[in-house]
Amino acid sequence: MATKKVLDEKALGERAQYFLKVLIERYIAEGLPVGSRTLARDAGLDLSPATIRNVMADLEDMGLITSPHTSAGRVPTISGYRLFVDSLLTVKPLAELEIGQLREQLDLEQEPSDLMESASRLLSGLTRMAGVVMLPRRDRIAFRQIEFLPLSGSRVLAILVTSEEEVHNRIIHAKRVYSRAELEQAANYLNRTFTGQTLEAMRQRLFQDMQKARADLDRIMARAVEMAGQVFGNESGDSDGDCLISGQTNLMDFDELADMALLRQLFDAFAEKHEILHLLDQCMQADGIQIFIGEESGYRQLDNCSVVTAPYEIDNEVAGVLGVIGPTRMAYDRVIPIVDVTAKLLGAALKRR
Amino acid sequence: MATKKVLDEKALGERAQYFLKVLIERYIAEGLPVGSRTLARDAGLDLSPATIRNVMADLEDMGLITSPHTSAGRVPTISGYRLFVDSLLTVKPLAELEIGQLREQLDLEQEPSDLMESASRLLSGLTRMAGVVMLPRRDRIAFRQIEFLPLSGSRVLAILVTSEEEVHNRIIHAKRVYSRAELEQAANYLNRTFTGQTLEAMRQRLFQDMQKARADLDRIMARAVEMAGQVFGNESGDSDGDCLISGQTNLMDFDELADMALLRQLFDAFAEKHEILHLLDQCMQADGIQIFIGEESGYRQLDNCSVVTAPYEIDNEVAGVLGVIGPTRMAYDRVIPIVDVTAKLLGAALKRR
DNA sequence: CATTAGCACTCCAGGCACGGGAGTGCTAAC
DNA sequence: GTTAGCACTCCCGTGCCTGGAGTGCTAATG
Numbered sequence: 187m188a189t190k191k192v193l194d195e196k197a198l199g200e201r202a203q204y205f206l207k208v209l210i211e212r213y214i215a216e217g218l219p220v221g222s223r224t225l226a227r228d229a230g231l232d233l234s235p236a237t238i239r240n241v242m243a244d245l246e247d248m249g250l251i252t253s254p255h256t257s258a259g260r261v262p263t264i265s266g267y268r269l270f271v272d273s274l275l276t277v278k279p280l281a282e283l284e285i286g287q288l289r290e291q292l293d294l295e296q297e298p299s300d301l302m303e304s305a306s307r308l309l310s311g312l313t314r315m316a317g318v319v320m321l322p323r324r325d326r327i328a329f330r331q332i333e334f335l336p337l338s339g340s341r342v343l344a345i346l347v348t349s350e351e352e353v354h355n356r357i358i359h360a361k362r363v364y365s366r367a368e369l370e371q372a373a374n375y376l377n378r379t380f381t382g383q384t385l386e387a388m389r390q391r392l393f394q395d396m397q398k399a400r401a402d403l404d405r406i407m408a409r410a411v412e413m414a415g416q417v418f419g420n421e422s423g424d425s426d427g428d429c430l431i432s433g434q435t436n437l438m439d440f441d442e443l444a445d446m447a448l449l450r451q452l453f454d455a456f457a458e459k460h461e462i463l464h465l466l467d468q469c470m471q472a473d474g475i476q477i478f479i480g481e482e483s484g485y486r487q488l489d490n491c492s493v494v495t496a497p498y499e500i501d502n503e504v505a506g507v508l509g510v511i512g513p514t515r516m517a518y519d520r521v522i523p524i525v526d527v528t529a530k531l532l533g534a535a536l537k538r539r
Numbered sequence: 540m541a542t543k544k545v546l547d548e549k550a551l552g553e554r555a556q557y558f559l560k561v562l563i564e565r566y567i568a569e570g571l572p573v574g575s576r577t578l579a580r581d582a583g584l585d586l587s588p589a590t591i592r593n594v595m596a597d598l599e600d601m602g603l604i605t606s607p608h609t610s611a612g613r614v615p616t617i618s619g620y621r622l623f624v625d626s627l628l629t630v631k632p633l634a635e636l637e638i639g640q641l642r643e644q645l646d647l648e649q650e651p652s653d654l655m656e657s658a659s660r661l662l663s664g665l666t667r668m669a670g671v672v673m674l675p676r677r678d679r680i681a682f683r684q685i686e687f688l689p690l691s692g693s694r695v696l697a698i699l700v701t702s703e704e705e706v707h708n709r710i711i712h713a714k715r716v717y718s719r720a721e722l723e724q725a726a727n728y729l730n731r732t733f734t735g736q737t738l739e740a741m742r743q744r745l746f747q748d749m750q751k752a753r754a755d756l757d758r759i760m761a762r763a764v765e766m767a768g769q770v771f772g773n774e775s776g777d778s779d780g781d782c783l784i785s786g787q788t789n790l791m792d793f794d795e796l797a798d799m800a801l802l803r804q805l806f807d808a809f810a811e812k813h814e815i816l817h818l819l820d821q822c823m824q825a826d827g828i829q830i831f832i833g834e835e836s837g838y839r840q841l842d843n844c845s846v847v848t849a850p851y852e853i854d855n856e857v858a859g860v861l862g863v864i865g866p867t868r869m870a871y872d873r874v875i876p877i878v879d880v881t882a883k884l885l886g887a888a889l890k891r892r
Numbered sequence: 893c894a895t896t897a898g899c900a901c902t903c904c905a906g907g908c909a910c911g912g913g914a915g916t917g918c919t920a921a922c
Numbered sequence: 923g924t925t926a927g928c929a930c931t932c933c934c935g936t937g938c939c940t941g942g943a944g945t946g947c948t949a950a951t952g
Contacts, residue, residue, distance in 0.1 A: 221915050223915080234924070235915090236927090239915090242916090255931085256916065256930085256933090258915070258932080258933075259914085259916095333688055337684075345688065347688075347690065353708045355706045357650060435803050449791065450791040453787070453788045454788050457787070574943065586896090587895070588944090589895075589897070589898090592945070593894090593895085606945080609902045609946095610901085610903045610904075610943060610945055611943080612944070895951080897951095898947105899947090901946085901947100902943105903944090904944105906940090907938100907939085907941105908937105909936100910935105910938105911934105912934095913932105915931090915933105917929095918929090919927090919928090920925100922923105922924080
């Protein structure tokens with residue numbers, strides 16, 4: 187009766203919560219189903235296995251743990267992990283020393299793209315899982331400078347420099363051969379007009395201009411707008427964002443991911459990047475650490491995986507997301523601070539430039 | 540006695556060779572050890588299994604086949620495959636239709652880098668194994684144009700355009716702030732001096748100039764040389780070449796590569812790229828199709844794999860290498876023409892620009 | 893002398909039974 | 923509420939067996 191009542195109220199006894207915590211910690215550490223005897227020993231309280239069993243039965247009723255088969259121990263379910271992560275977990279902050287080392291590593295890099303690469307590697311190296319860093323989104327990056335260089339024929343090389351001092355280039359096909367001076371004029375116009383705006387804003391404005399074909403656009407402006415339009419047109423076409431993934435092979439060492447067919451799907455997702463990006467994109471909204479456990483992510487390829495992400499900021503504005511992908515059974519208490527700190531350090535390192 | 544004699548002379552009877560061929564073909568098709576009965580049937584000649592057994596024993600003595608255990612059929616060894624590939628194999632050329640489709644696919648791409656990507660994907664797609672394309676080596680690429688753009692502070696953006704219309708950029712740190720005009724002067728000097736030379740030649744000349752600090756270099760030239768030196772210095776530092784690998788996950792479906800530990804090493808090699816590149820580099824020398832079977836490559840990670848490569852040419856000069864990586868037991872008769880044709884088509888497509 | 897049939901032998905794979913170990917749920921007693 | 927006891931379930935490793943596939947050797951054959 188009493189337990190029934192507790193169940194109905196969905197109020198989970200404090201002691202039961204504690205047991206859940208210990209059980210999950212044990213399971214994360216060992217990877218084996220945890221039985222009542224083990225749990226009784228681990229819990230520290232002086233209780234007999236039989237007592238524990240009662241509690242475990244309750245936890246199972248609530249869908250927080252299950253047993254793989256009749257006479258195995260218990261294993262956390264997705265909801266079990268969820269509860270654990272949300273309210274039971276005690277994260278141990280990284281030691282100052284470790285933070286220092288992290289910062290040092292990131293400081294070595296000069297170019298922003300190397301920085302991202304480096305961050306991704308650090309994540310995977312520290313966690314022995316897969317690290318992922320989403321490059322800053324276009325709508326958060328400010329335009330700094332554009333230049334056009336004539337190539338052979340009517341081809342023009344467009345060079346786009348962003349405030350992060352990242353450089354992109356793209357070859358566009360002009361309608362006729364332009365002189366170096368003409369191209370410079372066009373670039374000047376664009377630079378004057380758009381400096382400081384985000385790329386996304388710039389893009390929108392450009393397309394507006396192109397469609398309206400405004401009367402107040404003189405020939406130079408029109409030409410400039412048209413060429414810049416090509417730059418953005420192509421860019422938006424092939425990819426709305428990109429990310430760097432490293433340490434994927436680390437995942438091959440986990441036996442919960444040993445199924446080759448599933449592992450292949452996972453690796454395909456990594457190669458494709460598209461879905462991973464989509465997932466990371468969602469994490470931009472909710473600021474702070476975001477965790478997807480198992481099927482929560484909504485991507486079948488990630489069913490046996492958890493994803494821990496944190497957004498990183500430039501000038502107090504969320505610019506992108508980074509994170510770690512590993513098996514559901516991962517050391518959340520370690521991974522979370524690592525992801526957290528790396529995000530902060532990456533933001534700081536990016537700002538410095 | 541007689542057989543002994545044959546062995547000593549290392550002359551392999553014609554019939555034995557034929558059996559070896561049939562055996563390997565069968566093994567490649569089925570993946571199972573081939574027994575005498577099966578081979579007798581497959582060979583078409585009207586011979587009893589017992590006869591076949593005698594021949595097989597000879598083949599085993601010569602190290603061309605082995606049996607996994609006493610009562611299994613026979614499986615080709617590395618040397619067996621070698622002999623097969625070198626002198627027994629009958630490659631069936633690709634149908635015109637297939638070649639047409641391949642060409643079409645490659646023609647879609649505009650930028651050379653996309654072309655490489657596309658070629659790699661085609662290789663992996665057609666063979667259901669991993670495709671790899673080595674980017675043209677620097678010492679084969681001709682310099683076309685260099686430009687410098689001032690960035691914030693004393694940073695300068697260097698843009699390098701090669702004859703393949705491929706664009707590279709690199710941020711360099713100048714000793715002081717240069718004006719746009721000064722940078723243009725420097726670029727002009729370099730463009731005048733080096734157009735048409737290979738990057739490697741240019742690099743060497745630049746470093747000579749820098750060390751000699753020749754009296755006949757006026758200030759502009761010296762400045763230009765110094766900045767260009769930085770461009771090349773960095774570039775040579777981080778990588779001497781690069782390659783694109785795709786379809787790696789295809790390899791996860793082969794059960795001869797099912798061992799997770801070995802597979803991981805293989806994938807690590809793919810991520811590292813360094814050793815793969817080294818291997819491909821060797822294939823540049825020997826023109827024509829090159830095949831490494833199993834341990835022949837000399838890289839432990841590739842022990843269970845074969846690599847089929849072909850160099851591709853631009854203007855009748857070998858520019859790079861592409862190929863396919865798969866399990867030792869692969870359909871060489873199919874893979875070889877695919878690699879061959881792709882190399883030719885890629886060369887042609889690159890020339891067209 | 894190459895070819896072949898016959899035969900004993902080896903080895904693997906799969907099925908089956910068995911027993912121990914680990915863990916559970918239930919009940920009754922404290 | 924906690925606990926001991928007990929019957930029960932299930933996995934897993936082991937040993938055993940059997941059928942099948944294939945081999946090597948030997949002796950007979952054209």
